[in-house]
Amino acid sequence: MKKLVLICFVCLIAGGGFIFLFNRHQKSKILAQYSEEARPSIKATKIKDYNKTLDVMASSSSYNKDHIDSYLEIEYVSQPDFPNKVETLLNKNYKPEEINKIFASLSETNVTKLLNKDYLDLNNFYQISNFDVDLYDEYIAYQKEKNLDWDKAVTYVNLHLNHNFYENIETVENPDDLLVLVNKFHALPADYEPDDLVNVGQYSYKMRKVAAESLEQLMAAAALENMNLIPFSTYRSYDYQKGLYEYYLQTDDVSVVDTYSARPGHSEHQTGLACDIRSSVLNDNLTDHDYQWMLDNSYKYGFIVRYPKGGSEITGYVEEPWHIRYIGVEHATKVHDLGITYDEYYDLYLKKS
Ligand SMILES: [Zn+2]
Structure with missing residues (x-):
């Protein structure tokens, strides 16, 4: 009986050691997938997989370790200044799923405009191709006044129809x-x-x-x-x-x-x-x-x-x-x-x- 316990004990130690070594090996394998600039930041986390957004964020000066969970939910898109855009939007309280929709549906120009504004609820606008962030307040006011569908409100405001004819020429x-x-x-x-x-x-x-x-x-x-x-x-x-x-x-x-x-x-x-x-x-x-x-x-x-x-x-x-x-x-x-x-x-x- 004593012998058996001893064998089990030895097995446990050996097994634990093996798992420890295996994990370390895995971790360094994953770490190797990250770019060199990102590795010091990634090393300090418990990340178990490669994630492109995290890689790009951790390689940039915009990186904020408190936002790691959000980075993992944000799909990477190839867009100039991506890390700064992500970080700015997170700081304006956009949720990761909103940020994904913003990148997927708004033009680069609109995304850039968004960075200079307070948080906007964009739910009515993601699907509207001619939406212009700068006219957001006018869309809201005109839609409320005329009770139009949102896509119409956007087009009409873009055409200046919320002004009298021959104004805003x-x-x-x-x-x-x-x-x-x-x-x-x-x-x-x-x-x-x-x-x-x-x-x-x-x-x-x-x-x-x-x-x-x-x-x-x-x-x-x-x-x-x-x-x-x-x-x-x-x-x-x-x-x-x-x-x-x-x-x-x-x-x-x-x-x-x-x-x-x-x-x-x-x-x-x-x-x-x-x-x-x-x-x-x-x-x-x-x-x-x-x-x-x-x-x-x-x-x-x-x-x-x-x-x-x-x-x-x-x-x-x-x-x-x-x-x-x-x-x-x-x-x-x-x-x-x-x-x-x-x-x-x-x-x-x-x-x-
Ligand atoms: Zn004519």
């Missing part, structure tokens, strides 16, 4: 861009004139070359279906638009004129990419049939009906069946398929953040 920086957004909040420089204006077919009306050629194709396609579509207003200079707007003011109140005529600098006609079109010499409006054809087919030639029915709240204009705008086939097709205004499309898919 920005001058566009890219007037020559075929995709330029010109509306009541985005103005062209007064001296802007495209340098590639050409006549549309046999007409004396001018548009930018690519738009003029595409319009000719559109008119030819309509002619094949017995529609006689002709342009009646295309490129208009700033000064021409000024005269036109002031002419309307002689008969209508400004609040009325603003629903059908653009103020100078705010007309798409100044881009050389827009055209008012009619279907007979006597009629400024397209007939219903021709309008439907335009809605269904103009995108194939790169045009969109710019002020569609139901878009007034966004565009600030009454429905204008006759006003089409060239943006190229690719984008015109998408705008057509999505059934949204160009203002919304621009904010959602084209704006550079």
